[in-house]
Amino acid sequence: MSSIINKSVILGLLLLPEMALAGQLNQAHTAWILTSTALVLFMTIPGLSLFYGGLVRSKNVLSVLMQCFSITCIVSILWLVGVYSFIFTDGGELQKIIGGASKAFLPNINVDSLTGDIPETLYFMFQMTFAIITVALIVGAFAERMKFSAMLLFSALWLILVYMPICHWIWGGGWLADLGVMDFAGGIVIHVNAGVAALVAALVIGKRKGFPTTAMPPHNMTMVVTGAGMLWVGWFGFNAGSALTADGRAGMAMLVTHIAAASGALTWMFIELKKFGKASVLGVVTGMVAGLGTITPASGFVGPMGALVIGITAGIVCFCATQYVKRTLKIDDSLDVFPVHGIGGITGSLLTGVFATSGLGGLGLPEGVTILDQVSVQALAIFVTVIWSAFFSFLILKLLDKWIGLRVTIDEEIEGLDTVLHEETGYLDL
Numbered sequence: 001m002s003s004i005i006n007k008s009v010i011l012g013l014l015l016l017p018e019m020a021l022a023g024q025l026n027q028a029h030t031a032w033i034l035t036s037t038a039l040v041l042f043m044t045i046p047g048l049s050l051f052y053g054g055l056v057r058s059k060n061v062l063s064v065l066m067q068c069f070s071i072t073c074i075v076s077i078l079w080l081v082g083v084y085s086f087i088f089t090d091g092g093e094l095q096k097i098i099g100g101a102s103k104a105f106l107p108n109i110n111v112d113s114l115t116g117d118i119p120e121t122l123y124f125m126f127q128m129t130f131a132i133i134t135v136a137l138i139v140g141a142f143a144e145r146m147k148f149s150a151m152l153l154f155s156a157l158w159l160i161l162v163y164m165p166i167c168h169w170i171w172g173g174g175w176l177a178d179l180g181v182m183d184f185a186g187g188i189v190i191h192v193n194a195g196v197a198a199l200v201a202a203l204v205i206g207k208r209k210g211f212p213t214t215a216m217p218p219h220n221m222t223m224v225v226t227g228a229g230m231l232w233v234g235w236f237g238f239n240a241g242s243a244l245t246a247d248g249r250a251g252m253a254m255l256v257t258h259i260a261a262a263s264g265a266l267t268w269m270f271i272e273l274k275k276f277g278k279a280s281v282l283g284v285v286t287g288m289v290a291g292l293g294t295i296t297p298a299s300g301f302v303g304p305m306g307a308l309v310i311g312i313t314a315g316i317v318c319f320c321a322t323q324y325v326k327r328t329l330k331i332d333d334s335l336d337v338f339p340v341h342g343i344g345g346i347t348g349s350l351l352t353g354v355f356a357t358s359g360l361g362g363l364g365l366p367e368g369v370t371i372l373d374q375v376s377v378q379a380l381a382i383f384v385t386v387i388w389s390a391f392f393s394f395l396i397l398k399l400l401d402k403w404i405g406l407r408v409t410i411d412e413e414i415e416g417l418d419t420v421l422h423e424e425t426g427y428l429d430l
Contacts, residue, residue, distance in 0.1 A: 036241025059416025187297025195342020264291020266314025
């Protein structure tokens with residue numbers, strides 16, 4: 001009888017992945033990160049692709065879809081060639097600045113290789129999907145007027161010169177990580193970084209013909225809302241997946257992500273009702289994206305009440321930023337990348353240092369660290385990211401402009417990028 005009991009106990013332990021020892025595969029965590037990886041890739045293709053594609057004019061819809069699709073491919077290959085390695089491996093004496101090349105092309109990585117208690121191949125894929133959507137976000141700034149060849153070269157160079165070092169500094173054991181910066185899922189690494197690059201790109205490339213006097217409404221709002229819905233769902237993999245565990249912290253990250261998205265959407269809607277007398281569908285989905293982007297850095301550190309305040313703040317701040325950039329500064333950031341993602345990322349990263357405190361429902365700051373200390377570290381990381389991203393984005397764009405030119409001609413812009421660059425159209429003439 002005792003033999004049967006002992007065998008039952010052993011079998012039960014084997015069936016519990018949570019009981020895995022250090023250095024062993026945790027099946028529960030692995031299953032969740034497999035799901036999260038698919039969700040984050042789903043955010044770019046088809047989520048962001050449809051969201052951006054619907055926002056442009058019909059003559060440019062295929063060009064945007066093509067840009068998102070091709071960025072996915074080129075970032076994936078560069079990630080394998082060495083970007084992953086230079087972010088997430090030991091750089092020796094240069095570790096605080098950049099990682100090493102020991103895992104370029106993933107030598108000696110097999111099915112048994114682990115990062116923590118999940119397969120390293122899975123960790124490689126999960127982090128790759130973050131890099132993909134970061135680069136793809138910038139597309140919204142220069143939509144409808146950039147050459148396809150210039151876009152490809154800019155994306156590749158920006159990944160290497162901007163995303164790679166900043167990501168290493170914060171997530172790869174670099175100097176900002178040592179200072180204690182809190183960026184759970186990419187408020188600084190992704191949203192501030194891409195938002196600043198988008199603003200620079202919009203300024204360097206210049207306005208679309210007719211902006212701001214000619215109306216350029218989205219050509220397909222159904223496509224926009226469909227893409228936005230995919231972003232909302234995919235963001236659960238983005239934020240909750242960043243816990244790298246299937247536990248209560250992932251559950252809390254998912255909850256606060258949803259609360260911030262909902263409150264951001266409602267806040268934007270109520271502002272439009274008050275200001276214009278009507279709430280637009282575009283406004284609601286933009287508020288949702290603002291809420292998601294703003295909660296991203298805080299998602300693993302704050303509680304539901306903090307998420308509610310962050311979401312409401314995102315709706316207000318990003319709405320005002322969008323109006324100011326478009327109407328006052330008259331900058332043609334075509335799809336509002338900087339005011340939504342850049343400003344949202346900055347706002348959320350600063351508020352992380354406030355609402356992470358246990359007194360405000362968060363998981364708590366490190367021992368001995370005050371709110372002022374943490375906000376100061378957050379502000380420093382934001383400042384460094386803004387300067388680095390702005391400088392190298394400007395440099396890359398200027399060099400490409402001298403080499404191959406950034407923009408299509410005015411006649412080509414009028415005709416539309418779908419026909420000019422790809423000899424295809426998004427819709428058949430009926």
